[in-house]
Amino acid sequence: MSYTPPTDPTNKQPVKLSQLCEICHSRKAIIRRPKNLQKICKLCFYHVFETEIHNTIVSTKLFYPGETVAVGASGGKDSTVLAYIMKLLNERHHYGINIVLLSVDEGIVGYRDDSLATVKRNQKQYNLPLEIVSYKELYNWTMDEIVEIVGIRNSCTYCGVLRRQALDRGANKLGIKHVVTGHNADDMAETVLMNILRGDVARLEKSTAILTESNGSPIKRSKPFKYMYQKEIVLYAHYKKLDYFSTECTYAPEAFRGTAREYMKNLEAIRPSCIIDIIHSGENLVLKPKQAKKKTTVKKSTANKNKIQNENTEDNKQVFVDGNRCERCGYLSSNKICKACILLEGLEMNRPKVNVSNAHEDSEDGAAKNLRTLERLHF
Numbered sequence: 001m002s003y004t005p006p007t008d009p010t011n012k013q014p015v016k017l018s019q020l021c022e023i024c025h026s027r028k029a030i031i032r033r034p035k036n037l038q039k040i041c042k043l044c045f046y047h048v049f050e051t052e053i054h055n056t057i058v059s060t061k062l063f064y065p066g067e068t069v070a071v072g073a074s075g076g077k078d079s080t081v082l083a084y085i086m087k088l089l090n091e092r093h094h095y096g097i098n099i100v101l102l103s104v105d106e107g108i109v110g111y112r113d114d115s116l117a118t119v120k121r122n123q124k125q126y127n128l129p130l131e132i133v134s135y136k137e138l139y140n141w142t143m144d145e146i147v148e149i150v151g152i153r154n155s156c157t158y159c160g161v162l163r164r165q166a167l168d169r170g171a172n173k174l175g176i177k178h179v180v181t182g183h184n185a186d187d188m189a190e191t192v193l194m195n196i197l198r199g200d201v202a203r204l205e206k207s208t209a210i211l212t213e214s215n216g217s218p219i220k221r222s223k224p225f226k227y228m229y230q231k232e233i234v235l236y237a238h239y240k241k242l243d244y245f246s247t248e249c250t251y252a253p254e255a256f257r258g259t260a261r262e263y264m265k266n267l268e269a270i271r272p273s274c275i276i277d278i279i280h281s282g283e284n285l286v287l288k289p290k291q292a293k294k295k296t297t298v299k300k301s302t303a304n305k306n307k308i309q310n311e312n313t314e315d316n317k318q319v320f321v322d323g324n325r326c327e328r329c330g331y332l333s334s335n336k337i338c339k340a341c342i343l344l345e346g347l348e349m350n351r352p353k354v355n356v357s358n359a360h361e362d363s364e365d366g367a368a369k370n371l372r373t374l375e376r377l378h379f
């Protein structure tokens with residue numbers, strides 16, 4: 001009996017057996033899935049991609065009905081797909097959550113201003129509320145100003161700490177207790193690898209968690225794309241024709257992360273499953289129990305009954321604090337001075353004493369005046 005190939009319902013063209021989608025066996029395969037090299041059609045790709053994210057959300061009980069969730073929206077591919085998918089799955093599966101877009105403007109001219117324009121378009125396209133907080137308004141520094149002082153090499157360290165707090169502050173302002181980000185499987189595998197290479201056991205333990213909560217902060221963070229490959233996110237955005245901003249940050253990633261990323265990409269080319277495999281390894285690592293510290297006492301201070309202070313004389317820092325605030329900025333923090341304030345203090349000491357933008361008050365003008373102004377700057 002001769003084989004009659006099915007027709008592709010979208011193309012109405014007969015499809016050769018070898019070209020059929022390996023999932024539906026009826027449409028023409030046009031994608032080789034980066035995750036497992038399966039040849040599939042566009043509709044099956046959408047289906048598996050969306051279903052995998054839904055399964056991750058359901059199996060980890062990520063949301064509860066009535067919860068308001070902020071999507072950390074940078075305008076890039078990951079967070080644009082995340083906002084789109086969150087809205088789609090919320091409507092399709094009735095999660096009953098309220099979604100808000102939350103963006104941080106780090107103050108990087110030619111990069112973040114353009115990507116925020118994309119987020120503003122996404123806000124209209126997806127009909128979601130949008131809140132933007134900026135480094136300038138929160139810290140009185142833009143990332144461009146910080147880089148002038150600390151250099152490109154250290155920029156990610158500053159940006160990471162400030163952005164984390166800015167997202168928290170933005171969520172707090174809106175009364176939101178849950179921020180989701182577009183961190184994907186590649187990002188996670190890269191972080192596991194970096195923590196192994198650095199011997200950073202404390203971070204290694206947390207690096208594969210889908211949900212993280214920092215000490216002292218009521219805001220939790222989660223990564224619904226934990227198992228999604230970067231390449232599949234890009235494919236999804238491409239086929240769905242989503243409007244996203246694709247330029248890389250002006251300040252390249254920190255050298256060590258960049259190298260780990262490159263290494264992961266080389267490994268993925270040889271063995272595509274290595275991204276999921278490394279996450280799986282991270283999830284199943286059982287770390288040696290920590291050695292007990294000399295003496296830890298629990299003390300209820302009159303000011304804050306929730307405060308538990310580690311009275312180890314060598315390392316007299318608070319280990320767990322609920323509702324405590326940074327002494328400088330007053331924002332929630334598990335330490336006396338929050339990380340952002342420690343970094344900002346160093347920056348303030350190096351802030352140019354003369355503001356170039358005020359130079360117009362001089363009677364002279366032109367390059368000579370600028371040169372004299374620059375000569376008076378202290379770093």
Ligand SMILES: Nc1ncnc2c1ncn2[C@@H]1O[C@H](COP(=O)(O)OP(=O)(O)OP(=O)(O)O)[C@@H](O)[C@H]1O
Pocket residue numbers: 071072073074075076077078079080102103104105106163180181182183187
């Ligand atoms: N400026 C920002 N405002 C709000 N959320 C942000 C911002 N920058 C990053 N995020 C969140 O953190 C996630 C990881 O950010 P990262 O800088 O690693 O960018 P990325 O992997 O290129 O992601 P994207 O493609 O979404 O920009 C983003 O997906 C987003 O959810």
